[in-house]
Amino acid sequence: MHELTWGLPVILYLFLGGLGAGAGAVSASVLLRSGGGDQAGLGFKIARCGALIAPIPVILGTGLIVLELGTFQAGNWFRFINLFKVINLSPMSIGSWVLGLFIMVSLVYAYTFLKADPHPGDDRHQLRKLSAWAMVILGVGVALYTGILLGAMPARPFWNSPILAMLFLVSALSTGVAVILLGRSVFGKHVDKEGKTTSDAYLLASSDMLLIGFEILVIFLFIMYSHLTIGSVKVAMGVILGGELTTLFWFGFVFLGLLLPILIELKYVIPTLLFQKQYEIPRSMEVLVSVLVLIGGFLLRYVVVIAGQITGSIGI
Amino acid sequence: MSESKQQVSRRDFIKKMATGSAAVATTTVSSVALPAEKNKRYAMVIDTRRCVGCQACSVACKTENDVPLGETRNWVEYIEKGEFPNVRRSFLPRLCNHCEDPQCVSVCPTGATYKRKEDGIVVVDSDVCIGCKYCIQACPYGMRFINPKTGTADKCDFCLHRVEKGLVPSCVNTCQGRARIFGDLNDPQSEVSQLVATNATTVLRPEMGTGPMVFYIDADHTDERDAEKQGIYVRIDTHRRQQKRV
Structure with a gap:
């Protein structure tokens, strides 16, 4: 269009x-x-x-x-x-x-x-x-x-939301944590012989988990408010709610970039968070989680930037 | 024609000079400050009842402003709706709205685009513009484009170079049906002021809150979504590279 x-x-x-x-x-x-x-x-x-x-x-x-x-x-x-x-x-x-x-x-x-x-x-x-x-x-x-x-810009109804900046901020912090995790996982010397990292990535993994949790909440608010409105915003949001970017948004960003990494992180963080056990995560999982978060961060920008431009005000 | 106009304006100029010096003299005597010459608020009224869709304005604009091929500052959309015999075909000439509250200006990071205080024309300084395309995103009317020659933002400027010399914009000058009327809204005697006062006028996308200065008489605001709700056929030709309305 x-x-x-x-x-x-x-x-x-x-x-x-x-x-x-x-x-x-x-x-x-x-x-x-x-x-x-x-x-x-x-x-x-x-x-x-x-x-x-x-x-x-x-x-x-x-x-x-x-x-x-x-x-x-x-x-x-x-x-x-x-x-x-x-x-x-x-x-x-x-x-x-x-x-x-x-x-x-x-x-x-x-x-x-x-x-x-x-x-x-x-x-x-x-x-x-x-x-x-x-x-x-x-x-x-x-x-x-x-x-x-x-x-x-009011002329771009998909973008013109006060919560978009919050979403980008949380996503930026989350991808920032992920890239540090990835860097330490790939170049770090803190891996023991069994290929498990010692507890030192706990701070990063738990913060990343928290940030992804917030990101899911912000995404929920972003979509809920657009669903509750009418007119241009609702039409614009249709692009990710059944429109041409739906799969990329829901499967690419929400599932691959948010839900999958948070579930993996929960599995390894919960024992430490709730039961104060030693934090252990295989290096492969750490790399996987970070890469997924980074892919999610990119897909979020991709979907938002494209969706904002292929939609506009309705009527003339 | 332009020769005679120039002569008129020169005579006007001399007359104004005389009045001006008289005013200065009065001021010094009575020491009452006279208001400086009132700022103009240029506007255009487009009477779509008089438009025949000949695209003369589109062509005049392209030649006057040397608009690169493939880009348009000014165009006429054709709106066809209904089924025979209940049909209507109307024309919607489009140009920059020179908004009262221009979104393109509020997002411009360099100040290259601004609304002139003296006449309300929204202009782009192509020596300052960096071509970031932010204004293209922000304009609710899709009026802006990147000029491929300069790489800077470009759009209608009400033919500022003509208006400054007391001429009307090229599209207005060429309009054979006199569908386009240009003038100063701050002057109650101007034709635009009189037309706005005596007709039901509309602007495009008023919900954007931009306060367009291009007013339409009897414009058909139907788009595909409206037509679908009304259950009627509609076809809109934009006559520009962007086949659909932006």
Whole structure:
């Protein structure tokens, strides 16, 4: 029906930007959670992993949206600088500034971990703690703005919901946790001989489970309110409630990206959560859960960005 | 014709200058501040009863503004409905609504698109625009496109280059049925003000709250969904690359 003005680069940007912002915010909050960043140990290791990952997807995604700019495609490569000549109340303007700040701070934050043996109290520790505070705020800011960006337009009834930004934020944090889990699972040296990870991923797995739980609730509210309304919003929501994106949304995002990972995580987290047993999860399961969450995060952006553009106001 | 108009406007200009200097003189004497020249609020009234769907406005717009092939700033939709003998065919000329509360302006991150204070025309500064396409998403009327030559957002600007010289937009100038009337809503004597006051007018998608400045007389707002509810046949030709209404 409508043309896809924003294509795969924007979808990938929303996914990668959320992923990196989530990983950065999670890493920084885990760091600060360990005695304000002063305790060595597990929290510091998790923070290091997240800090080293965070800038990469965000910079990659930002590169992709520059490619999508009309002026870039027309050969005017540096026109995007105009974004940083003004600031106004457009979500994209505020978002660009927040994104620019996030990239700079995340590079500084990653730099504080980029040394032979980073530990609390080393020469970059003050900078690390300082940038961690900024990372929490900026990470949440970037993740939130990607949702506000889409939600700001009454002309796009699928997107024009106050809860879309919340959905993107929770999804960003969840994919951020998942990418840290995946990184530690693949590159970590904490696996014992039987191929089981020791208890150190419990914090991440349980937070991921909680975040997915919240995401399911937000998705429920998103769909329930559209179901309770009439007019353009209801027609637009029809795209995922019987329309052409139904399977991708319900099977791809809700089942593969939310329900399956939360069920697997419940199986391994419940014994520790309820009965204080030692947390054990096979490496394969950990990888599977993280990959599923990441696929879910991408499919959410994909379905939302496409659905918003193939629907519009009804009537003329 | 434009020569004679220019002469008229030059004469007008001199007259205005004289009045202006007189006003300044009065101000200095009485020290009462006269209001500065009132801002204009340009609007268009489209009387669809007078439109024959000849697309002269679409063509005039393309030539006047050098609109690239495949893109349209201005077009006429054909609406056919009913079964013989109970039928109606009507035409819906479309252009930028130059809204009072333009969504494209509120989302523009660079300030490249803005509503001019002096006349209410919504314009795009193609030297500032980065081509992010946010405004294309935000416009409830699908009026905007990316100009393939410049890579920036493009749309109808009420032929600002003509209006600034006291001429009417090209589509209005060419309309043989006088279906399009252009003028200043702030001037109660203007033809648009009189038409808006004496006719039942509608705007497109009023529920969007954008406050369009293009008013239609006797426009058929039927779309496929309405027709389905009414159980009648309808066919809508948009006559643009986007076959369906955006």
